Amino acid sequence: EKFYGTDAYYPPTLAGLSEKLVIRGLEVRNLQIYPVSYNPGRRTLRIYKKLRIRLTFSGGGNFIPKRLRSPYFEPLFSNLVANYSSLGAPELKRSFTEFKGPIVMRTGGKARVEGADLLIIAPDDMVDSLLPLARWRLQTGLLTRIVPLSEIGSSPTADDIADFIQYAYDNWEVPPSFVLLVGDVDMVPVHYKNIHPYHNTRTGTDLYYATTDGSDYFPDIFVGRISVDDNAQLSTVIGKILKYDQDPERTTNWFNNVLLAAYEQEGRFFVTTSETVYVHLTGYGYNCDRQYANGNPPGSTIGVLNAINGGVVIANHRDHGGSANDGCGGSTGWVHPPFYNSHVGNLTNGDMLPFFFSINCESNWYDGETDNEDCNYESLGETLLRAPNGGALGLIGATRVSYSGYNDELDKGFFDAIFPDFDGTYPGAGSYNPLAGPLYHLGGILNYGKFWMYDKYVVPGGCPPYPWIPEPEVTLTEFDEFNYIGDPSEEIRMAYPESLIVNHPPTVPLGQSQIQVQVTDLLGSPLEGIRLAIGQGDTLYSVAHTDASGTAELLVNPSVPSEIWITAWDPHYLPYRGTIMPMSEGPYVTVLSRQIDDDSTGLSSGNGDGFPNPGETLELTITVKNWGSDTAFSVEGLLITEDSLAEIQESLQVFGNIAPGDSVQGAGSYVLSLSSLLQDGYYIPLTLRLTSSEGDTWLSDTWLMACAPLLLYDTSFVSDSDETIDPGDTAELYVTIVNDGHAPAENVEALLRSLNPKVIPIESLSTYGTVAPDSVAQGTPFVLFADTSIDFHTPVDFVLEISAGELSFQDTFSLMIGKGGDYLVYDPDPNHSSGPLIAALLDSLGYQGEYTTDLSVYFDELPYFNSIFVCAGIFNNNYTISADSPEAESLASYVLNHGGNLYLEGGDVWYWDPLNENGYNFNPIFGITATADGTSDLQKVAGMDGTFTEGDTFNYGGENDYNDHREPDTGSNSVVIFSNPLISYNVGIANVDTSESGLEYRT
Structure with a gap:
């Protein structure tokens, strides 16, 4: 009402800029123009038919650091950035003649290492299986390096791996454009950073391996994961990739076929989005098989299977999806038309391998091994990728519940990446160099789709035809949860691949020289933008792209007369693979x-x-x-x-x-x-x-490669009765270090510094003696004092300065001061009706504790809390603590093994959930017998005489008045502490522990 009386125009400006975002060194902003403004006080609408807006750049002409400019990002920038031409022309030729390091990095990559376009991170025992793929990528012009996990650390965490990638991005002469993670999430972990607004648990994601520039969540690297459990599965996947790249199935032109699957549902836009794609693709001459469940034309499981088995390059799905990891049951895959993991065995598509755009909920939930659920099912992407006789080469999909509107624009963005004129009003048409134009590698398609979604849907606050308004936490979730299963550097073939004609000299002299190469099609017409690579063994000499005349120059520098390989690559043609022999007249x-x-x-x-x-x-x-x-x-x-x-x-x-x-x-x-x-x-x-x-x-x-010690922090433990340092404690801290280097370290000492003034090292020096390579050593104890003023559950960072003779190393680690506390409030109730009030009351009484909606964060700390309060909520928006779930086991263990003091409330937790919802049965350990579900009859709650609630009376005003009925077990220590005086049934029961110090309410 106040707004509509304001004498001012809204929006107050005619143009503005969004917040700064950084994509691989390039700062970008969204330009927002407001040609219409309204003055509610005057009831006046202004409409501008023509505006002139001037943009000025204060930072000079270097829009992107030269080291970060990657040929693999040029198509993304050319399609996304309105003033792309301001970046200047990219280099079409890159020389690597000085880069002679091995294809497998055995040095941690933090010394004299030149870098990698494609960085592959894999378990050590999978490295040999990866060599054929790594060498093929090298021969197609991507400087490729494999880093075994052990070179990053012993059992590295997601943060450890991200730190390594960050170092490579910041320091390598060629920072990674692609990062390929190899192995399932129990081998190469995912990140769990942000709470999902629907699941209320953390979202599994590989996004944060790619956010290396700026403070935003826009990825700066193309990331994907070949999720496999063993070398047999890995060999299957690599075999499929190499077949697709080197010798694709060409008996039919299946490269012209696309599957569009969707569901016609009122209030959703699944079919609308699919029809938008259909209109454009058929305009390009593609055959689109539409499978629309409940729509026109109709769709079915058989229709989906027949389309894939007949050969499609893309299988696109807009509808609902699901994962058996959500609730530990059901099916994983597409809901309408139904296409689940169980159907993958019916695929007979052989070498006609598509890429799946699975734009729905949960069908790419690939982190079942580590998501803290009590079950583990493979995602649709994993199942398709690992399928030995067909399946797919990769899948883009969500690891959790995803959101309409966002998803529709994300899907459209994928197709604008491949077809830059999909939206004629968007940048991308009219490229002016051979690197600009369509994006065909899947890592780029995923990133571009997210940027498009952000620009089209998030920045304007929503867009037609969707009725929803974007929210910040949902936007972050969409970036988090959409990930790619497959090799991010793999390029999609959108046309029947014909042969290339490549002309180059058959010999070159030993030593450095340049050769000219020309590429034409079968009719002799020159081809622009073909990527040429030349090298010898595992050494890549140079990469160049052909110009408009189809020619390029390549630098070679052979020092031995062994065969030189040369490759011409473009996803729309068959690769050319030739050889050149180095020759020498006279001595060499x-x-x-x-x-x-x-x-x-x-x-x-x-x-x-x-x-x-x-x-x-x-x-x-x-x-x-x-x-x-x-x-x-x-x-x-x-x-x-x-x-x-x-x-x-x-x-x-x-x-x-x-x-x-x-x-x-x-x-x-x-x-x-x-x-x-x-x-x-x-x-x-x-x-x-x-x-x-x-x-x-x-x-x-x-x-020569130096072999030296590399001393790092490994583990630590506190020598105290509860293995933690509480406020006011003085305790010994033992720190174990590891020598990740290739030489022994002698006379090793370490100095400990605390970054929190409330935790003081009284004894700050530890001695370790000699530490052999690939071994750990525990030093003499440090002694720490924690001031009484420090809060419980405070993380404290330490710096460990390690010396070995003249060598010095530095590492950091953290300790939690005061594990546990007086209380923990665990509040999985979706409505959070009582948990925050309990925590606030305890805080006001001077108790120190924690409030959480995610118990998994505290599993290891539960024994250190004096009391735990659990709030499960009231029907029909309550939370079920599932039987055999980690949270149920942890809570039960706390009651049975750590003194109890557990308060548990919930309208259905005692009777209805154990009987009907696979809920954990807490009744026996609480000394309770649940007798009935209860009806709508809880209006008043009264305390019981002879207990600490005597004289208390409350009028109940919860979300509804259904409450399970319960009785104390006969012969137990349980007593009734609250009842419903109007109907006469029990509402609250406490288990009285009389084993030690008299009456003490336990649960």
């Missing part, structure tokens, strides 16, 4: 091998393990080989390094005459002194400058 000499001597004899000084360790002096013997066709005469080799952490003391050696094909060891050894500050895994680059008496010069690169 390079490093063949090297041997390290650190045995402290001669000029060497070290521990004799044959590895470069910090502070050692090495004798380095080098063997060279003549790969050429003529003898190399009077060869000498000068060893050079520009690295300040290594000093070459003896740099020149004689190799003499070397016949063609022969190898010769130097007459003596090179001598290098290594800095004592070298870190584990640090690569020291070396160049051997070889010359002959005939005037030849050859530069041959090699390197």
Whole structure:
């Protein structure tokens, strides 16, 4: 009413900018224009037919850091950002001739590592199975590296893995564009950060492996997960990927077929969204099989199966979905038309493998192993991916309940990613470089869909035809819960793949040179934007995209005359895979091998393990080989390094005459002194400058990898009766460290610093002695004092400064001060009717405790709480504590093993839930017999004489007046403390514990 009397126009401005968001270094904002404004006081509407808006940029012309600019993000930016051309033209050629590291990173990636376009993180025992996929991705032009989990840490958490990815993003010369997680969630964990507004539990997500820039939840990397349980399943998935990429099924043109499945439901827009997609795809010439349950044309399970078995490139679904992980029952998959995990066995699509856009609720709930439910069922995405004789190559879907409106725009965004003119008013039409245009890799399609959804639905506060208004917590949930099961770098084929004609020289000289490559179609027409990659073994030399003439130049630098591979890749064509041979006329000499001597004899000084360790002096013997066709005469080799952490003391050696094909060891050894500050895994680059008496010069690169200790925090425990430090306590803290490096650490000490002034290390130094590689050590105890003023349940961060001789390391960890407390209020009641009031009252009385709606957070701490209050709520919006659930087991254990003091309230928790809803039966441990469900008859509650409630009388005013009836067990210590005086049945019962200190109400 006050607003409608205001003499002011709303909106108050004609234009505005949304909050700043960051996508891989690029700051973006949504420009909002308000051509219509209203003055309610004057009842006047203003409509502007034409507006001129000026945008100014205060940060200069560098819109995105050069290091972060990725060719794989160019299509996303070109389709999403209105002033994309302001970014300037991207580089079409990338050289990796200096990047000679192994394809499997064994150094944690935090030393001299060049980076990766595609970073694969996997359990150690799956690395070998991944090599065929990693090498294929490398040969298609993605600098690819595998990091075994053990290189990140022992049993790394989701935060540990995210920290590693963040380091790579911040420090690597080539920061990851794609991150592929391999393994189910019990191997590579998901994040649980945010409470889902419907489930009231935390949402499982891989999103936060990708949010590496800015403070928003917009992903800066394309992330996906090959969720498998073992190497057999992994080999199945990789076999499907390689078949699809290298030799797709081409007996029929199934690449022109799309499945659109939906459900016609009043008040929802499942079919409306699907029809929008249908109109556009048929306009592009695609055959769309519409399966609309309860709609026109009609749809069915048989129709869905027939469509997939006949071959489709995309299987799109808009409707409801479900997971057996939700409530531990039911089916997982699509509701209408029904297509569940149980139907996947009926698929016979073989190598005609689609990608699923499963835009519904829960069908991608892939974290059943760790979601704290008492059951574990595989998601639809996992089942399709692992299917051995068909199934799918990947699935985008939600891990929990998702939301209409959001989902409809998300789905449309996927298709605008693939077809940039899907929405002609959006950026993306009219690309001006070969990298701009459609997005075909699935990681990009997922991210783009989320950005589109945010722009189209969230920023304007909703959009037609949807009646709903977006809410911040739901927006966050949508970003969290939609994840991709599959390889995010996999590209979808949207056309029948024809062959490429690729012209390149059959040979190249040894050493660095450039070659020109031309690509045409079968008719000889030049093809623009084809990605060319060239390399040797596991080394990628360079990547380039063809220009409008179909040509590109590639840099090569072979040092040995082994086969060079060259690949031409585009998802709409068959890949070209060719070879080039390095040739040499005359002599050509390079490093063949090297041997390290650190045995402290001669000029060497070290521990004799044959590895470069910090502070050692090495004798380095080098063997060279003549790969050429003529003898190399009077060869000498000068060893050079520009690295300040290594000093070459003896740099020149004689190799003499070397016949063609022969190898010769130097007459003596090179001598290098290594800095004592070298870190584990640090690569020291070396160049051997070889010359002959005939005037030849050859530069041959090699390197040394430092083997040093890498000391990190591992675990800790408090030596106290309750294994925790309470306010006012002085206690010993034992900290275990791990040596994740490749060399022993001697004379190890650690200094402990507290980042909270209320927790003071009285003894701050611990000694560990010698710690061998891949081992842990427990030091002498630290002693901590916690001030009485610190609150219970306060996390305190510590810095552990570890030293070993001249080497120093630093790590952090946290301890909870005062585990437990006076009370814990667990309030799963959806209405939260009494839990907050109980907590507020206890706080006002000076008790210290916690309030939570998620008991799993406190499972380990329950024994440390003096009392627990559980509020399950009243029918018909109450909470059932399921039988055999972790929360039921934890609460029962608290009663039976930790002194009781558990208060439990709920209208149906005693009689109705155990009998009808698979609820846990708490009655025996409370000394209660439930006698009836109760009817609508609870109006008054009265205390009982002889108990602490004597004289209390309350009028009941809850959500409804249904309440289970109950009686004390005969012969138990239970007594009635509240009854309904009007109908005469019991409302509250306490279990009196008389075993120790007289009457003490226990439950």
